[in-house]
Amino acid sequence: GRAGDDDDIVLSGLSGRLPESDSIDEFAQQLFDGVDLVTADDRRWTPGLHGLPARSGKLKQLAHFDATFFGVHAKQAHLMDPQLRLLLELTHEAVLDAGLAPAELRGSR
Secondary structure, eight states, X not given: OOTTOTTOOOOOOOOOOBTTBSSHHHHHHHHHTTOOOEEOSOXXXXXXXXXXXXXXXXXXXXXXXXXXXXXXXXXHHXXXXXXXXXXXXXXXXXXXXXXXXXXXXXXXX
């Protein structure tokens, strides 16, 4: 609808993956606890390779994805861009955070 229509809605849910944190709450707690979230390891890239910094913030369990939950074939999930997998996971979490059941939204616009 147009702005001001009575049927306008806002979904207000929050989700995120941040360095060494599976959620925004975990990230905030680690900041409060003084945890160094910038690491020097080769989980993603070899430090210093092609001028990359030796230390960087990395997401945990980037390779983990529940393909069955999202109705994605395992082979397709393996080839899927990690950013798309994250988008699916984070969108689902944000919908839950907004207090909605994803099944209620199925087929809606």
